[in-house]
Amino acid sequence: MHVQDGILRAYIDGELTSEEQDRLHNHLETCETCKERMENIQTTTSQIDKLLRSVEEDHGLGSPDFAYSKFESLVEEREANMWEKFSQRKYRPVYVGLGIALLFFISLSIPQVRTMANEFLSLFRIERITTVDIGLSLEEVPDEFERYFTTADRILGEDLNFEQLSGDLGEAIPVADSSEASAEVGFTVRLPTAIESEPELLVQPGATMSVTIDRDRWQSLLEELGYGDYSLPESVDGEQVSITATASVAALYGECEEDEEDQYVASTKSCTVILQGRSPIVEAPPDFDIQQLGAIGLQLLGLAPEDAEAFSASVDWTSTLVIPIPKGAKYQKITVDGVDGILLEDPYKDAKTRLTVLWLKNGIIYSMYGEMDIEQALEIVNSLE
């Protein structure tokens, strides 16, 4: 019986238990094959160690004190920056955020081909939702996005314009009942009859984010993200792109207090949230190669170039909200509220399962999340009226 490479490797590092370490030691005394294999592994290990050490000896990295002073000025600079703050509200729940971020990325990168300066901008509105399996895993998603945002922020931060359509920036307005909410948002707000308790209703005012494109800077962003092969045409310079989210409503059931934990840690308290709002609107110059830009966006999410292009060609970006599904995430397509929807299982579960259901009906995007099983979720969403 011979020993696996992995065990031999752990033996070299002294990472086995002392019993295992002794047992293997004895085995190696008598087994020439294993001994030889162990020596081969050891040779590779020390070659790599030596190689790495040979270039490390004089890197002369800065002292912590010096680095800390650099860090302090970096914090100061960033705390004053708006986009950085905007990006902090990211991805809660992660999937919806991802979809919006992707859409956002695409919308920002849109203006492709030549347009007359005075031409009307084309208008997109989401009519359906679809999913795409991406290469990034759940653990990688937040950090990857952080990287994109940080890079984009550094290069484009100053160009961005962020405007709320009414009210104070960021303030959700409590309303008394669904008719008041409906009046605020301009569509009929629907609430589930399957939950007996009264919800806390909040209206989130709409907002528009717009940017005027500085072509050279955008190109350097693509380059920095590793997509320098893709060249933005000169004609996009000075074009304006905007994304508008109109007012939406959240119905909160149960105890929905903020927990101070990391964003993924599910609250142990029972809280169910139902969100509804009109699809966001993207405005951009009319002629552009949206497929190619979609493909770039998907590659940023870890899809292989050929897969990204194939998917991008198969989807109508102007009317589809694409929800990227990270590796390892569980989801299924279901029928809810009489239409096709998507059910996502939150992987950061404690004892209970946290679900998100997402669907689109009559131009309104709905999402519900909370700790429950699938049956309960379906019962709630199917009882909206």
Place this chain on the structure above:
Amino acid sequence: MTILERKLSLETRTMPATSPDFEVFFSQFWSPICAHCYRFLGDRDEAEDIALEVFWKLHKKELWQKESQGGIRSWLYRVATNDALNAIRSMKRRQQYEFEAGREHLESTYTPNPAREMERVEIRARIRLVLSRMKKKQASVLSLRLAGLSYREIAEIIKVSPNSIGTLLARAEKEFMALYLELEGR
């Protein structure tokens, strides 16, 4: 604040200014984290930039106020590994160019031992290219081991079972050497 506000609000989250506690973490972890990034990048300035970003994230997430020392250490290594890998991966296309540029730079500047220094630059570029071509998990295991972390810590960082580290590491090392030798033209 309700979850909704957290989720939807455009509100500016107020952040504490850097505090003495944070500074303690910073001085404790700066050198190892920066050296870890350097291992991937082979360039002092780039390594420092990435390490600064890592600490910025730590600061912003306010993790340092609620996590244990060990938790912070794992978090820092996880994010640093991920960021450094991303950096070298996105640089792939430019690498050949940089490789050449490095050579030219050397030819135009004075060094006491140009042959030795040239070799060093080439080795660095090669290591970086190899790490960027390896599977992420493999490159992570390899680098974390080189950083001197225990199997248990590595397992926690890359979220696999501690028992699988030996196997992952053996494979990663084999892959590293194979790619390295291939680049070296052997």
